[in-house]
Amino acid sequence: MKPLTVNFRSKAAETLQDAQIQQSIEHVYTGFFKGRLEAAGDTPEWEELRTKGKAIKDHTIAHLDYYLGQLADNVEKNGGSVFFAEDAAEARKHIIDLAHKREIKTVIKSKSMVSEEMGLAEAMNDEGFETIETDLGEYIIQLAGETPYHLIAPAVHKSRTDVAKLLDDDFKEGDPVPDATELTMMAREKLRGVFERADMSVTGVNFAVAESGSIALVTNEGNGRMSTTVPRVHVAVMGMEKIIPSIQDLSTMLRILIRSATGQRISTYVTMVNGKRKPDEEEGPEEFHLVIMNNGRQKLLADPQMRESLNCIRCGACLNACPVYRKVGGHAYGWVYPGPIGAIVTPVLTGLKDASNLPNASSLCGACHDACPVKINIPRMLLELRYRTAEGSSDIEERTSGAKERGIWKAWRIGMMGRKRFDWAARLSRIVLLPIARNGWLKKTPPPISGWTSTRDFPLTASKSLKSRLSSRAKKAK
Numbered sequence: 001m002k003p004l005t006v007n008f009r010s011k012a013a014e015t016l017q018d019a020q021i022q023q024s025i026e027h028v029y030t031g032f033f034k035g036r037l038e039a040a041g042d043t044p045e046w047e048e049l050r051t052k053g054k055a056i057k058d059h060t061i062a063h064l065d066y067y068l069g070q071l072a073d074n075v076e077k078n079g080g081s082v083f084f085a086e087d088a089a090e091a092r093k094h095i096i097d098l099a100h101k102r103e104i105k106t107v108i109k110s111k112s113m114v115s116e117e118m119g120l121a122e123a124m125n126d127e128g129f130e131t132i133e134t135d136l137g138e139y140i141i142q143l144a145g146e147t148p149y150h151l152i153a154p155a156v157h158k159s160r161t162d163v164a165k166l167l168d169d170d171f172k173e174g175d176p177v178p179d180a181t182e183l184t185m186m187a188r189e190k191l192r193g194v195f196e197r198a199d200m201s202v203t204g205v206n207f208a209v210a211e212s213g214s215i216a217l218v219t220n221e222g223n224g225r226m227s228t229t230v231p232r233v234h235v236a237v238m239g240m241e242k243i244i245p246s247i248q249d250l251s252t253m254l255r256i257l258i259r260s261a262t263g264q265r266i267s268t269y270v271t272m273v274n275g276k277r278k279p280d281e282e283e284g285p286e287e288f289h290l291v292i293m294n295n296g297r298q299k300l301l302a303d304p305q306m307r308e309s310l311n312c313i314r315c316g317a318c319l320n321a322c323p324v325y326r327k328v329g330g331h332a333y334g335w336v337y338p339g340p341i342g343a344i345v346t347p348v349l350t351g352l353k354d355a356s357n358l359p360n361a362s363s364l365c366g367a368c369h370d371a372c373p374v375k376i377n378i379p380r381m382l383l384e385l386r387y388r389t390a391e392g393s394s395d396i397e398e399r400t401s402g403a404k405e406r407g408i409w410k411a412w413r414i415g416m417m418g419r420k421r422f423d424w425a426a427r428l429s430r431i432v433l434l435p436i437a438r439n440g441w442l443k444k445t446p447p448p449i450s451g452w453t454s455t456r457d458f459p460l461t462a463s464k465s466l467k468s469r470l471s472s473r474a475k476k477a478k
């Protein structure tokens, strides 16, 4: 599995100082976030669709073994093969062995976050296969040697100048910057030849339909369709949760996915793949292979508090809604999945010990929950992970909270549990903090609560509680 690469705090601090990235990632708000609100507003049955989407995913995840079995049977009936990979290493090995056996030279990839989990493109390049990303954003990221910044817009942090430098070796600082269409044409020209010589493709799966053994791909560029028809071998890779029972469910899921992702009513391409080319068909691959990966998902499935995260359809709406993601950007999350959903799946899949600061990367404002098309309660799971981090769990043996911190929270809890105790604690805090307050504000609190005022001022406890003010006002009014 791809390792967790960065420290959230230091990368977030770096991104906050980068004016160009701050400007570029504004698009997730002005473009995607606003687009989703508009699309939802234009869909009168929007809330009904979300409820239906949640019910479909809840049902599927509760009967995952049944639907995975049905999917595998139907893919095989359609002439394809299915491989269940326990982890990323097993999946990678299976695909690389297959490529060796079929004497593959060039592999084209169409956007897939699961293949990012596997680190597949790097591994295949290391094995000597020419492996090229064909989604424009992923291609830019591959040229830059980076990881995706966003679930659906991997290069959203790059400016046009950055992209021009990556696509044109002769581009120099000060040259006129090509517009988006010109840049796209430059990439298209480079990729056309790659499509022609590719003998294997690896694509992701937006939804796998159990009852028909089909996979659905949602794209806005022609690369998905080219990848599934031109090369002689097509390998589709998916996490085991990317499954839905029926074609009818697919129509619901497509409506909520596309509107939530880009604000479109329908994406430019929705490609359905039903296995390899049939004898009477003119195009399509000679072989179709489906790789279904676990890679820690069973841990999520077995965890009643975290299972809901398997409902995720990777639309990116929670990222676009998140005030933290929109400032710290995607690379701060250090692994494949950024944003609020990344702050849940990364600690569970890679280990809470190394990713313990991710659940804290949230203001718990709830915007992600409101935005999620399948109503995943992200804040609830973030709180659960914070609790496990502080108190210890099977995944993280050592508590990250110190004795002092736990003592403070214990005292706070006792104070909050009764009205009299609360009033007494408030009065006491005022007495203790009054000497260091200036005009009713605390600019610098002493340890162990100095962190509270390291980036903002804190108001001094009021001299009278709201309750006593209201009751004296009521008395005066009589």
Ligand code: SF4
Pocket (backbone or CB within 6 Å): 151, 260, 311, 312, 313, 314, 315, 316, 317, 318, 319, 341, 368, 371, 372, 373, 374, 375, 376
């Ligand atoms: S958690 Fe919800 S909003 Fe976030 S990517 Fe998944 S489906 Fe989309």
